[in-house]
């Protein structure tokens with residue numbers, strides 16, 4: 001390895017905690033007993049936070065980003081409105097982030113998850129598992145094919161329903177960039193009634209989680225497309241990093 | 248005034264109760280899509296260093312174990328090097344992933360990692376940090392992933408000088424970050440989301 005030793009790795013921008021949800025959000029009842037009550041301790045980032053695992057494209061199977069087929073019996077496919085979801089993973093400086101492992105999971109078109117603890121009466125689709133993953137390209141782009149998930153009721157207040165949504169998990173370039181979020185669909189009236197959406201403190205923050213229908217990217221006679229970009233914490237320029245002692 | 252052209256980080260949303268489907272599908276019973284769940288295996292027979300087992304449970308404010316938490320860990324190899332492109336001090340052990348991911352057991356909430364004891368890693372000013380493992384915890388009811396660290400009970404001297412541990416104002420909370428030794432190479436690191444023993448969570 002020819003790199004000089006001690007080249008400082010760059011840390012991430014401080015997380016804007018006023019933009020992110022608080023831990024304690026009583027409208028989402030489960031948060032009440034699961035929210036730390038003491039303040040988070042702010043600490044400088046070290047190599048332990050700035051570094052992170054990297055997953056090669058070799059872990060990705062050919063159907064990993066196709067939820068219509070990846071659990072289906074040969075010759076069959078998942079039931080529901082066929083859609084592509086595509087977009088880019090950017091950082092706060094607007095740069096595309098390559099090699100991000102993007103994992104996604106969702107209910108089927110009837111709003112039912114394939115999970116041992118799921119009790120909703122909507123039926124399972126024998127051809128739908130509900131998980132997928134991909135790795136972003138050089139420009140941060142990703143795409144996958146699925147069926148549009150259905151809304152579902154959940155035990156919270158008397159009559160709470162989740163809007164249709166897809167869960168996303170992102171591995172950026174450092175462990176401190178780790179993020180899990182959810183994507184919603186343009187025009188869904190349930191978005192504005194959901195206590196989990198409501199934990200996001202700013203309306204613009206909520207809007208940033210709503211994917212827009214993109215008719216230009218539709219595959220005619222096959223599947224509509226939704227565009228969904230996600231943003232990870234920005235990385236500082238090494239130019240302004242604190243120098244290590246003795247360098 | 249000009250613009251900095253900054254974007255805002257995507258707002259976090261809870262991993263929810265079904266995080267297993269997306270992150271550990273084989274564990275959740277969805278077989279045949281991925282060969283193996285990510286982060287299941289951190290070591291192989293060639294990995295250098297002392298083999299250790301780290302187990303624990305996450306507890307809510309009522310003292311009830313979380314049975315739907317997902318725990319991820321990230322750590323240096325036995326020589327204190329990270330298997331990451333941002334590691335410029337040398338090359339980490341190629342037989343060590345540094346990354347682990349486990350779901351709590353559906354009945355008990357317990358999770359177990361089989362790994363090696365990490366070496367010491369420098370703080371930005373060059374001082375050594377005590378050996379530690381970074382944790383990231385998500386679950387239903389947790390709106391944004393919780394960051395913490397586990398330190399080792401058999402490293403009292405290094406812990407006493409650790410640049411992060413010594414920065415903690417309330418030193419009586421430091422023990423919440425130190426695992427308990429359960430036997431040879433076996434450590435327990437229980438995490439308390441609230442209460443008298445609330446684990447220290449960081450904002451890095």
Ligand SMILES: [Fe+2]
Nearest residue numbers: 162165167263
């Ligand atoms: Fe969900």
